[in-house]
Amino acid sequence: MAEAAAPRSPLAGLGKALAEMRADGVTIAEGPARTRLNLRLDQKDVEALTAAGAVLGGSLPRTPNTAATTVNGTALLWLGPDEWLVTGSAEAGAQLEDTLRARLDGRHHALTDVSAMYATIALSGPLAREVLMKGCRLDLHPRAFAPGACVQTSLAKANVILHQTDDAPSYEITVRNSFSVYLATWLLDAMAEHRPA
C-alpha cells in the first residue's frame, strides 16, 4: 500500500461553481470520496449471499431498484440480479475488500474495486425532484419513488445510479468520472431558474 497521496476529484475543476451555487429549494454538493466495490454473486448461491451479508452487516437487497443501508453505514445498491455496488467510507476500503474476498473464497464471485471510477453528486431540497425531472424519464413522484429507491437510468445524457436517501427529498447521484463534469454542469444549469432574484 502506497503512502496516501491527495487524490484529485474529477469534479475539482467545478469545485468553485458547485460551492457558489445558490438556489431556492435545492442544494448541490459533491459527495465525499468512497470505497466502492462491485460485487457479483449468483443470487441462488445462498451460502455466498449469507457470507457476504455477514461481512457487510446486512443482507444484500434482492428487490430491484432498491438500496439498503447496513448497521455499519455501508450502503448496498442493487444493480442487477447478480450485481451490487457496496459503498462505504474511504477508510473502510481495503479491509472491507480483503474480508469479503476471504469469506467468499471458493465460491464463484467477482469482487472488483471500483472506488476510483465514480464521482457522486448530492442534490437535496423540495425542488430537487423538479430539477431532476428536466432530464430523468423515470417517475420520481413520491407515490412512485421513495427513500431507499435506487435505479440505474439516464439523467440528461449520462448514465447514473440515482439513489433517494431521504424525503427532503435528497438524492445521491453516482456517475462515471468522465461524465461527471458534463452532468454537474447540466445540473447547475437546470438549477439556474431557481436562483434567487
Place this chain on the structure above:
Amino acid sequence: MRFRLKEGGRIDRAQRLRFTFNGRRYEGFAGDTLASALIANGTHLTSRSFKYHRPRGILTAGAEEPSALVQLGEGARTEPNLRATQVELYDGLTAAGVNAWPSANCDFAAWTGRLAPLFPAGFYYKTFLWPASFWKFVYEPTIRRMAGLGRAPEAPDPDSYDKRHVHCDVLVVGGGPAGIAAALAAGEAGARVLLVDEEATLGGALLGQRHKVDGVDGAAWAQAAAGRLAAMEEVRVLSRTTLFGYYDHNSLSAFERRTDHLGPGTPAGMSRQRLWNIKAGRVVLATGAHERPLVFADNDRPGIMLASAAQRYLNHYAALPGERAVLFTNNDAAYEAAHDIVEAGGTVGAVVDCRHEPAAPLAPKLEEAGVALHTGSVIAATHGTKRVRSVTVAKLGEGGGLSGEQYRIFCDSVLVSGGWNPAVHLFSQSAGKLAFEEARGIFLPGKATQALEAVGAANGSFGLASCLAEGAAAGARAAEAAGFGDGTPPPTPPVEAPEPGAITPFWLAPGQKPLGHGKAKHMVDHQDDVTAADIRLAAREGFRSVEHVKRYTTVGMGTDQGKTANVNGLAILADALGKTVPEVGFTTYRPPYTPVTFGALAGRDTGPLMDPVRRTAMHEWHEAEGAVFEPVGQWLRPWWYPRPGEDKHAAVARECRAVREAAGILDASTLGKIDIKGPDATTLLDMVYTNAFSTLKVGRVRYGLMCGDDGMVFDDGTTARLGENHYLMTTTTGNAAHVLEWLEEWLQTEWPELRVYCTSVTEQWATVALAGPRARDVLAAVAPEMALDTDSFPFMSVKEGIVAGVDARVFRISFTGELSFEINVPWQHGRRLWEALMEAGAAHGITPYGTEAMHVLRAERGFIIVGQETDGTTTPHDLGMDWIVSKKKSDFLGKRAWSREDSRREDRKQLVGILTDDPKKVLPEGTQLVETRGQPPIPMIGHVTSSYESPTLGRSIALALVRSGRARKGETIYAAPESGFLPCKVTEPVFYDPEGAKRDG
C-alpha cells in the same frame, strides 16, 4: 378601435397596448390576440396567399387558422408563420403579414393572381422539368422567393428553452367544458392529473359563447373550475401549452409558451418555451372541434370568417366583425353567431341558408330583428378587393346549379359555417381509426389502439350538457383505472345552452360560371391556395388515392395541416370520383398538431450541453498546455500539443521524433478496460478471440483480435492474465461499451453455462503510455522499487507496484514500436502520475504526444487501427494477420465463416503498404487505387486506409486495402485520377523496425 364594443368581453380596457402591424400603428387591450386587436381596429387584411398572392384576412379565432400568418418581432427574435389568432398582444408588439412585399396592402407579386390559369394543380411537376441543373440555380431560388412563407432569423437565438418529463395517471387534453369536467372528476378521485390547454385561460368554446353553466356565464364557471383544480395537490394545469404529439404507449409531447405573451426577452433564468414529455396512464382527449368553412366562389376575401370565430371575437374580445355581416350556413348552430351580433347592437344584413326548409330555432328571432332569410340559397359570388364589399346570393337549382334571380347584398363581413369537424388529430396520431358519419359529414374517433378516450366535441357530442357529462364520466373512469375512486362520475352542473340542432352537409356552392372557368376561385385550402377546381383536375388526370391527390394538389400540406381544408377537400374529391367519403379514405395526421420551435425541441441540449464531453483525469493539464483536442466518440483526446509558432505538421513531427529518439507520454485513459473473473474466463476468451488464451501464463499479456461470427474483425486489444481465473482485457476507445456488451451477450444468451463475470473498470484507472528509448530511465525515477530490466519485466508482461507514490499496474506493451510502458493508477491520481512523469522525464526530453503522432508512429510500425484499416468486411487474413489466428482451437467466433467461398477468394482486398514514387506526396486517406493510367472509368482495386508524412522515414507512407494486394508487392499501381495518376509502389505494410528490435529500448 372603432369596432370595439363599449362594454362586455373579457379584455382589460384599463390596459392599453400599442402595437405595429404591417407598418401601421394600432392600439389594443390586454387580453387581446393580435387578430382580435386588428379586428377591433377594422383591419381584416393581414397577408397574401402562398401561390396567387391573393389578399387574405382572418378566417378563424384559433389554432386552425390557415391564412392570417404573421412574421412576429425583429432581428434575432423574429419568428415566421405564427397564427395571428394565437399571438397574445403585448405592448410594443411588431408584426407583418407573410408573403407580401413590400406589404399586404400593396403586393408586387399580386400579378401572379392574374396568371392563375397558368398555375393549376401539379404546376411545379408540370412546368419546371428541364434542364435539371435549373432546379438548383433558377427554379428553386425563384420559387422560394415567391412562394415561401415567412423568414427565419439569421442570428443565433438569444432565448433559452428547456424540457421537462412528467408522469400522470390521467392526462386531459383541452381545457374546454369537457376537459375541465374530466380533470375535476379525476382530480377529485385523487389521481395525478395533468390538464393541458393551448389558450391563456381555461374555457375553450365557452369563451366564445354566451352559454351559462351552473347559473353563471360559462367563462366564469371555467375560471372558478380552474381555481378548484389549482387547489388540488396532484393536479397540474398547463395553460398556453399545445399537446402536439401523441406517440406510442401513451407517450405525448406538449409545447409550453412560458413568456411569449410578455413580449421579447425572457426573465433571467427562465426558459422562453418548454417541451413537456408526458407519460400518461390514460388520456382523455377533449380537443373540441373546428368549424368548417363552406366552399364557394371567392370565399377567401378578407372579411370572410367562420361564424364561430366572429362569435368568439364578439363575446370574448368585444370586437364586431364589421358594419354589416352576412351569414352563410348549412346548419342551425351558426344562427347563434348572427343572433349574438344583433344582440350586441351590430347589423346582420342577411342569413343565407343552403337548406331548402331550415327550421333553425333562432330564425324567427332574427327575422323579427329585420334580418332577411334566404333559404335554399348560396353565395354565388363575392366582391371587393382587399375586403369583401358585397355578395351575390342566388337560389340553388334542381341540378345543383343556380337558378332564378340573383341578389347583391352589401356587407363588409361574411360569416360562414359548414358544420363542425371534431378535432381528431391527436386521436389519429395515436394510431386510432377514424369513422365517417354520413349524417353530419364528420370524421369521429373510431377504434382506439391506446389507453385513451375522446369526449365532448372531439367525440362528435357538440351539446354543452353532453360535453360536461362525457368529460366527467371519462375522468372518473380514467382515475378508477389508476386505482382512484370507483368510476362514478361526479354530478355535472346544469347548463343553459341550445342544442346544436340540424345540419345538412354541403360541400361546394356553385358559382356564376362552371367550376374552373372564369376568375372566381372556390378556395378549399386557404394556406396552400388549393381550389375545388384543382381537386377536380387531379381526379380528371387520373389521381385516385387520397394520398396522391394530397401530394399532387398540396391540399392539407401547409403548416396548418389542412385543419379547415381536409374534410371539404375529401368530400369534393369523393364527389369527383363518384365515390363515398369513406371509400376515398383519409390521410393520416402526424405530429406536430401546430408548429413547434426548434428551440423547444432542442431544449438545453445546445452549446456545451449538446452532447456529453468525456474528460480524462489529465484533461485540465492538456487544456492548460494548449492541446488541440480530437473527439473520439464522446471523449476529447489531445490531438497534438502545438508550441508557439508551430502548425499541426511541425508539432506532430516533433512529437514523433521525441518518441523515436527520447521519450513521449500519451494519455491512454480512454482505452476500454474490462475485468474478467471466473473459472470459465479462459474458455470465454478462447471463444471470443481468434488466438488462444489458455496458453497465456499468469503475469503475461497477449494481443488479441476479435471477430464477429461473420469472420470480420471488429476490435483488438491486449489482455493480461492477472490470475489463474482473472484477466484484464483492453479494448479500443470507441468500442469499450460495445465489447463489454458483446461478452455479456454471449454469456447471457448463448453460453449461460459459463461461470464468468465481466466488470467495466475503464474509469477506475487513469492510463499513461510512456514510450521511447528513454522510457525506462523516466519510469525508474518515479518507480524506484520496480525492477524494469528486460529480464525482470519482459515485453508483454504486467507488474504491480508503486509508481509516483501510488499503487499502480504497469504493462509492457507497445503501440509505437518503441520501448513502452502503460502505467495505470486509480483515476484520481492520474494527474499526479502525469505530472511526476513530466518532471522525472524533463532531463530525458520527455514530450507529451497526441493521437495524431500516435497514429503516425503506429502506421510506421504497421499496426492497424480497427475502423481505419478495417471496415466490417475485413478478415484477419485480409490484414495479413494469420499469425494471430489459432489453427488448433476447434471453434471460436469467426472461424466458421472463413471457410465460406467468399472468404477464401484470392482476390480479396488485402492490407499492403503504399509508397508514392514522389516521397513528398501524401495521398489523402480514402484515395482510390487503380491498376493503370488511362481514361475513366477504370476499375478500382483498392483504397488508402491510412496516410501520413513519416518524420522517421522522411517521406510519405500509407496503408491500403488492395485487391490481391500481397501478390502485387513490388508492383506499381496508381492513385485515382483526382490525384493525377500518381505512381505508387506496393510494399509490406511495415515501414519501421520490422524485426521489432526497438521494443526493448
Place this chain on the structure above:
Amino acid sequence: MLWIDCPWCGARPETEFRYGGEAHIARPDPATTDDAGWADYLFMRSNPKGVHAERWMHREGCRRWFNALRDTVSNDVLTIYPMGTARPDAPGDEAGGG
C-alpha cells in the same frame, strides 16, 4: 416512446434499451453446418407484420438480456420471457405456441 418491462427493473423507456433483433436464433454447430446454413444463421431474419419474438437488453440499467413478444403493428409488448425459454403463447399471437 415505447415503455418496455425489464424483467428486473420494471417499465423503462426504450431509450434505456438495446434492441437485439429476432429471438431464438441459436448458434448452430459450426462443424456440421454448411455454408447456406451458416449464412442463414448470420443474416436471415423474419420481419413479420404482427407478433415478433425479439431480444432486448436493458443497457442503461441491469444490463440483462430478455425476450419479448411485440406486435409490430400496434407496438404493444405482449409479454416478456427469459432467455433460453421457448416462445410463449400470447393473446393475438397466432404464430406462437411453445
